[in-house]
Amino acid sequence: MIKLGKLRVENFKSFKEAYEVDLSDKGLLILDGPNGFGKTTLFDAIELCFTGKVGRISNTDNKQKNTHVLKNDESKITDLFLELKDGNNTSIVIYAYIPPYTSKEENKPSNCSVVIKLLNTWPNNFSEISEDLINRDISLDSIIGNENIGSTFDIFNYIQQEETCHFLKDKESKRHEKISHLFGTVKQTRERKNIKDIKTKLATKASTIFSKISLLEEEKRKIEINLESVIEDGNYNKDSINSSKVQKIIESPPENKQQLMYCMKYIDDLIWFMNNREEFKRLEYNYYINYILDNRKNELKDLILIGHFSSFEQINKLQKHFNWLLSLNKKIDDHNHIISLCSEESDSLSMEVISFLKKNSTSLDAGLLEKVILCDSLYLEIGTYQEILSKITNSRDELRKQFELCLDGQVDENVKCPFCGDKKALINDLWVEYDNQSIIFEKLKSEKLSDFEKIRNEIKLIFIAKFTFKSRRFIEKYQRYLKLQGPISEQLVSFDRWNSVMKIKNWLNSNNISIDELLRDNNYEYIGDSLLERESLLKSKLRSEILFVDTDISFNMIKTSLKSLDVKILNLKLINSDNIEIYIEDLEKDKNYLRLIDVKMNSFDLEEKKKEIEKLNNIYIKVKSKETLVNSIYLKYNSKIKEYEKSVAKQIAIPFYIYSSKILQTRPDGNGAFLRSAENIKENGYIRFVSNLKDDHDAWNTMSSGQLSGLVISFMLAMNKVYPTKLSTLLIDDPIQTMDEINLASFVQLLRNEFPEKQIMISTHERKSANYFAYKYQKQTNVSIINMKQQRLGSL
Numbered sequence: 001m002i003k004l005g006k007l008r009v010e011n012f013k014s015f016k017e018a019y020e021v022d023l024s025d026k027g028l029l030i031l032d033g034p035n036g037f038g039k040t041t042l043f044d045a046i047e048l049c050f051t052g053k054v055g056r057i058s059n060t061d062n063k064q065k066n067t068h069v070l071k072n073d074e075s076k077i078t079d080l081f082l083e084l085k086d087g088n089n090t091s092i093v094i095y096a097y098i099p100p101y102t103s104k105e106e107n108k109p110s111n112c113s114v115v116i117k118l119l120n121t122w123p124n125n126f127s128e129i130s131e132d133l134i135n136r137d138i139s140l141d142s143i144i145g146n147e148n149i150g151s152t153f154d155i156f157n158y159i160q161q162e163e164t165c166h167f168l169k170d171k172e173s174k175r176h177e178k179i180s181h182l183f184g185t186v187k188q189t190r191e192r193k194n195i196k197d198i199k200t201k202l203a204t205k206a207s208t209i210f211s212k213i214s215l216l217e218e219e220k221r222k223i224e225i226n227l228e229s230v231i232e233d234g235n236y237n238k239d240s241i242n243s244s245k246v247q248k249i250i251e252s253p254p255e256n257k258q259q260l261m262y263c264m265k266y267i268d269d270l271i272w273f274m275n276n277r278e279e280f281k282r283l284e285y286n287y288y289i290n291y292i293l294d295n296r297k298n299e300l301k302d303l304i305l306i307g308h309f310s311s312f313e314q315i316n317k318l319q320k321h322f323n324w325l326l327s328l329n330k331k332i333d334d335h336n337h338i339i340s341l342c343s344e345e346s347d348s349l350s351m352e353v354i355s356f357l358k359k360n361s362t363s364l365d366a367g368l369l370e371k372v373i374l375c376d377s378l379y380l381e382i383g384t385y386q387e388i389l390s391k392i393t394n395s396r397d398e399l400r401k402q403f404e405l406c407l408d409g410q411v412d413e414n415v416k417c418p419f420c421g422d423k424k425a426l427i428n429d430l431w432v433e434y435d436n437q438s439i440i441f442e443k444l445k446s447e448k449l450s451d452f453e454k455i456r457n458e459i460k461l462i463f464i465a466k467f468t469f470k471s472r473r474f475i476e477k478y479q480r481y482l483k484l485q486g487p488i489s490e491q492l493v494s495f496d497r498w499n500s501v502m503k504i505k506n507w508l509n510s511n512n513i514s515i516d517e518l519l520r521d522n523n524y525e526y527i528g529d530s531l532l533e534r535e536s537l538l539k540s541k542l543r544s545e546i547l548f549v550d551t552d553i554s555f556n557m558i559k560t561s562l563k564s565l566d567v568k569i570l571n572l573k574l575i576n577s578d579n580i581e582i583y584i585e586d587l588e589k590d591k592n593y594l595r596l597i598d599v600k601m602n603s604f605d606l607e608e609k610k611k612e613i614e615k616l617n618n619i620y621i622k623v624k625s626k627e628t629l630v631n632s633i634y635l636k637y638n639s640k641i642k643e644y645e646k647s648v649a650k651q652i653a654i655p656f657y658i659y660s661s662k663i664l665q666t667r668p669d670g671n672g673a674f675l676r677s678a679e680n681i682k683e684n685g686y687i688r689f690v691s692n693l694k695d696d697h698d699a700w701n702t703m704s705s706g707q708l709s710g711l712v713i714s715f716m717l718a719m720n721k722v723y724p725t726k727l728s729t730l731l732i733d734d735p736i737q738t739m740d741e742i743n744l745a746s747f748v749q750l751l752r753n754e755f756p757e758k759q760i761m762i763s764t765h766e767r768k769s770a771n772y773f774a775y776k777y778q779k780q781t782n783v784s785i786i787n788m789k790q791q792r793l794g795s796l
Helices: 040-052 139-142 149-156 172-183 188-234 248-253 257-275 277-295 297-306 312-341 350-359 366-381 383-407 427-444 447-490 495-510 528-544 554-564 586-665 705-722 739-752 767-777 787-792
Strands: 002-010 019-022 028-033 076-087 089-098 115-119 413-416 423-426 569-570 573-576 674-677 687-690 731-735 757-765 782-785
Touching: 002 040, 002 757, 028 767, 040 089, 040 149, 040 757, 089 139, 089 149, 115 383, 139 149, 139 757, 149 705, 172 447, 188 586, 248 383, 248 413, 257 277, 257 554, 257 573, 257 586, 277 297, 277 554, 297 528, 312 447, 312 495, 366 427, 383 767, 586 674, 586 705, 705 731, 705 739, 739 767, 767 782, 782 787
Parallel strands: 028 757, 028 782, 731 757
Antiparallel strands: 002 019, 002 076, 076 089, 089 115, 413 423, 569 573, 674 687
16 A cells, blocks of 8 residues: 655745655654644645645636745745655655746746656655656556546545535536546446547538538529529520620630620620610710719819810920020029129129129120139139238228228217227328328239239229129010919920820810810910819819719620620621621520520539439438437447446445445434436436435535535545545545534544544644544554644744
C-alpha cells in the first residue's frame, strides 16, 4: 500500500523558507492551531503534487496578474517534494516546481500549474536536482493504481475545507462521468459513443440527401411546367431554324440556361425597337442629354466660354493677341521700374539705373546710349576706394540738401554740424567749413572718378528727364489694353477641348436646342465668376428639354443588346456586321429558334434531374437502412451498459447507506442516504443522492450544509471501501467547521473500525477536537499532533 512519507515545501505561499514534515510512521497526523498558519497550505501542496493544480483556486479569473498566487518570492523557484512509501521503502518522490519570474499570462489564476517530475529517491541537494534521480519510465497513475487521479483525487483521498460539497455541486451526469471508470465500462462506454457518433453521422447524411432530393424534385417540377408552357405556345416548332442574319446566334449559340436567357432578352429588346422606333428616338435623345449633364461638365463650361466661335482659327488669332499683351505688360513694367529708379529727389544717379539702361539699350537714342556705355566702363575701372569716396561725396551732398530744407526759415545761431555734431555760431561758418572739406574730398578723387561723376551727372541732367517722359507717355498710351488679358485668357483652349465642345454644340444644333443667350457676346466680354451662374442656367435649360417616355426599356438596355448581338442601328434600321438589314420577321424567327434550344435544354435537364433523383433515392434507402441497423446496435449496447452500471452502483450504495446512517445521526429517522443511478436505457448516466427511495430530489436541494458534509465524507469512505486504490491515505481538511460533535464521534469511530490500515491526515483549529482524535487513535497507531502556530512562530 502506498502512503505518504516526507513532505517538503519552499517558497510556497506563506512558506518562504524550506519547511519539512515526515509522515512516514504516522497512522494519524493532526495539524492543529488557529487559522492562518499554513494547515490548508500543506494540503494544497499535497494536492498540487498529485493533480498539478489546487482545486479551490478559482479558474474563473482570467485576468493577467503581476504575481503568482502560489509563490512567496517571485524571483525564486518554488519547490515541492512529496515522498510516496510502500512499507518502509521509497516508491517514488514527486517533485513539483514553479520557475522564477513567471509571466503575467502564467500568473492568471486560471493558468496556475506546476511542472511535475518523478524522482527515484529523496534528494540530498534540493537546490540542484540531478538528472540521474529523474525517473521517466514510470507514471504516477500506475504507482497509485488510479488512472484518473487528476479528476478523482478529491473524491477518493481528499476532502477540502472550502469545497467539502464540491462533488455534490456537480451535475448528476458530471458525477457519473468522474467515477464511471470505476464501473469497468470505460472501453464499452467509448465504443457506445463511437456507435452513437456513427448513428448521428448517418442520420445527418440521410437528412442532407433527403434535402437534396426535395430540391431536385422542385427543380424538376419547374422544368416540366416550363416545357409545358413552351410546347403549348403556338410559336414553338421542332423544325425551327435561325434567320442567319444575327451572326452571334450562328457563331456562338447559347450553351446553358443563363446564356439562353440573356440571348432571348436581347432579341426581345431589338423586337421592341422595331415596334417602337419613335419611342426609341426619344430614349436616345434623353440619354444624350443626361450623358452630357453627367459626364461633360467641363465641356459645358468651355461651351459657354468659346461657343460663340465658328472655327478654331479665331482662337489662334486670340492667342497672338494674348502673346502681344504679355509682351506689352512686360514693357510697361520695365517703364514703371525706370521711372521709380530715376526719382528726381536725388541729385546723383545710381548704378542700378545705368545697368538697367544698358540692358534696355534698344529703346535709347544714340547720344544717351554712348554716355551710358562710357559711364559703365568708367565704373568698372575705378577701385573700391574711389567708389566709397564717390558714395561719401554723394551722401554729403544729399545730407546738405536735406539739412537746408530743415533749416529753412530758422535762426542761424548755434547751429550743429549735421556731419560731425560741432556747434557753429553762424550758418555761414558752417557752410564755409563744409566747402573747405569738399575741396579736400575733391583732391582725393582720381581723374577717372571725376570723369565718372561728371558723365553720370550729365546723364541725370540732360537725358533722364527726357527718357522718363517717354516712358510715361508709353504707359499712358498702352495701359488700357492690359484689361483685355482676362477675357482673352478665358477663351484660350487646346484643339482637343475645342473638338469636344464642337461635338456638343453640333448635337445641340442638330436637335434644335438653342443656347445662344447663355454664350459669350463677344471676344472682350469677361465671364469670370458669372460662369457658375451661366453653367447652372445651361444645365436647367438642357433638363427642360428631356422628353416624357412611357416604357421600362432604357437606352442602355438597347445598347447592350446591340453590342451583345453585334448589331447596329443606322437611320432607325437594324444592320448586322455584314451591313445587311435585319427585319422584324428575322428576329421572330431567331426567337423561335431560341425556344427550340430552350426545349432541348429543358428536356436534357429533365432527364438529368430524373437520373440524379433516382441515384440519390437509392443512396438514401441504403443510408437509412444502415442508420436503422446502427441504432439497433446502439440501443442494445446502451441497455447492457446501463444494466451493468446499475448492478455496480448497488455495490457502492450499500456501504454508502451504512456509513451515511452512522455519520448523519441527526436525521430524524436514523436512516442513511440512498444512491441512485440511471435505470431507463434512454436516460444518460447519472449519480443522484436522495433522502429516501421515493424521493426524486437530489440531496443538494434537500439537506443542510452539515448533512451534506457528512454525505460527502460517507461517499468518500464508501468509494475507498468498494474501489480501494494503492494510495492508502485520506486527507481531511478541518471537517469540524461543517460537522457537529455527535457526527465527529461517529466519524472517528467509523474511521478506526472500517479503515484501520488507512493513513489519516486531518486538520482542525480546535484543540479539544485534536485531543479527541488523538485519544481515540493512540492505542491503535502512531499519532502525531503538530501545532502549526508554534512551529511557524518557533522558526522565526
